[in-house]
Amino acid sequence: MISNKAQEIPPFIVMDVLEKAQELEVLGENIIHLEVGEPDFDTPECIKRAAQRAIEEGKTHYTHSLGLWELRDAIAQHYNAQYGLSVSAHNVIVTAGTSPAMFLVFAALINPGDEVILPNPHYACYPNFIKFLGGTPVYVPLREENGFIYDIKELKRYLTARTKAIVINSPANPTGMLTPAEVFKKLACLGIPLISDEIYHGLVYEGKEHSALEFTKRAFVLNGFSKAYAMTGWRLGYLIAPKEFIRPIQKIQQNFFICAPSIAQYAAIAALKEAQKDVVRMRQTYDKRRRYVFKALKEMGIKLNTCPQGAFYFFINVKHFIRSVSGLPNSYALAFDILKKVKVAVTPGVDFGQMGEGYLRLSYANSLEKIKEGLKRLKAYFGVHEN
Ligand SMILES: Cc1ncc(COP(=O)(O)O)c(C=O)c1O
Numbered sequence: 001m002i003s004n005k006a007q008e009i010p011p012f013i014v015m016d017v018l019e020k021a022q023e024l025e026v027l028g029e030n031i032i033h034l035e036v037g038e039p040d041f042d043t044p045e046c047i048k049r050a051a052q053r054a055i056e057e058g059k060t061h062y063t064h065s066l067g068l069w070e071l072r073d074a075i076a077q078h079y080n081a082q083y084g085l086s087v088s089a090h091n092v093i094v095t096a097g098t099s100p101a102m103f104l105v106f107a108a109l110i111n112p113g114d115e116v117i118l119p120n121p122h123y124a125c126y127p128n129f130i131k132f133l134g135g136t137p138v139y140v141p142l143r144e145e146n147g148f149i150y151d152i153k154e155l156k157r158y159l160t161a162r163t164k165a166i167v168i169n170s171p172a173n174p175t176g177m178l179t180p181a182e183v184f185k186k187l188a189c190l191g192i193p194l195i196s197d198e199i200y201h202g203l204v205y206e207g208k209e210h211s212a213l214e215f216t217k218r219a220f221v222l223n224g225f226s227k228a229y230a231m232t233g234w235r236l237g238y239l240i241a242p243k244e245f246i247r248p249i250q251k252i253q254q255n256f257f258i259c260a261p262s263i264a265q266y267a268a269i270a271a272l273k274e275a276q277k278d279v280v281r282m283r284q285t286y287d288k289r290r291r292y293v294f295k296a297l298k299e300m301g302i303k304l305n306t307c308p309q310g311a312f313y314f315f316i317n318v319k320h321f322i323r324s325v326s327g328l329p330n331s332y333a334l335a336f337d338i339l340k341k342v343k344v345a346v347t348p349g350v351d352f353g354q355m356g357e358g359y360l361r362l363s364y365a366n367s368l369e370k371i372k373e374g375l376k377r378l379k380a381y382f383g384v385h386e387n
Contacts, residue, residue, distance in 0.1 A: 070269055116164055219242075223238055346361065346362055
């Protein structure tokens with residue numbers, strides 16, 4: 001019999017959309033992909049070359065469970081240079097992607113019944129990790145009129161004696177919004193450990209990205225190479241944790257994962273030391289697309305309070321359209337209707353929690369040409385219904 005845990009875990013809806021879109025592609029349909037949160041760029045050459053060298057030199061064995069020392073040191077130095085910190089390589093654990101790092105943090109913090117504060121909307125997988133480990137996600141609404149960032153006064157109402165940690169993700173998936181320093185400061189003052197998902201750092205176009213470690217030592221940083229370095233398939237991430245957590249987390253890593261992939265670790269050293277020019281190039285391209293999408297959405301009559309400052313997403317409010325125009329029940333039905341009628345794949349907001357209902361997430365990790373075509377089709381879709 002299939003376990004309750006396996007039965008209860010919800011699907012990652014964006015994957016359902018992607019798979020449906022792929023089915024249509026097999027039938028010969030021309031689909032524009034604005035759903036996936038994956039860079040459309042190829043991994044930079046210097047990173048690929050480092051991986052090839054690692055293979056040729058036979059560096060294909062298990063590494064230390066905490067990761068290669070040279071990589072841990074490069075990560076610490078990167079954080080110190082970027083945010084003016086004094087992180088030690090001893091506090092860095094290299095993982096097979098940010099997702100395993102998330103598992104390790106939650107596993108090291110949560111006892112059954114413990115609560116973890118999550119933003120809502122939020123990255124779809126956070127609550128599933130927490131529930132899988134016996135914890136309870138506690139959702140704090142992020143309001144569009146507040147730029148989709150935490151309202152600390154409101155957040156305080158959700159704290160209890162069982163609150164183990166507060167998750168923050170800036171710039172955020174699905175909104176692209178950046179949390180300002182004052183909010184980090186206030187969060188740090190609450191005295192509760194912060195779990196800061198910094199996976200979209202390096203992809204900030206306006207304002208300044210902040211690490212939670214600038215504000216408190218009681219922070220767990222999650223980060224990885226998937227987004228800024230276009231390395232999703234390499235599966236490499238890391239965790240920066242307080243000293244007393246390193247050994248417990250190492251034991252979990254040894255048991256569950258042994259270590260991160262060796263070849264990807266050598267590639268990641270090159271990413272940090274040699275690929276900064278590539279990061280800048282990709283960031284500039286994303287920024288051009290972001291500006292284009294912002295203008296185009298405005299012209300389509302979609303209201304955005306502010307332009308998202310980071311990541312590669314727009315989170316657009318289509319509540320009025322769903323309620324009064326479409327005859328569809330929710331964002332899920334809307335996303336599949338759009339896919340069916342105009343062949344554009346978008347992610348329904350409900351994938352990111354209840355506060356995401358009534359929204360669609362559009363990713364601009366696609367070529368400007370494809371984005372233009374996708375928006376043209378969306379305009380036709382919304383326009384036709386408007387008449
Ligand atoms: C906010 C956020 N955190 C973590 C991840 C997972 O990253 P990785 O590929 O490093 O596991 C994603 C992927 O989309 C994400 O959006």
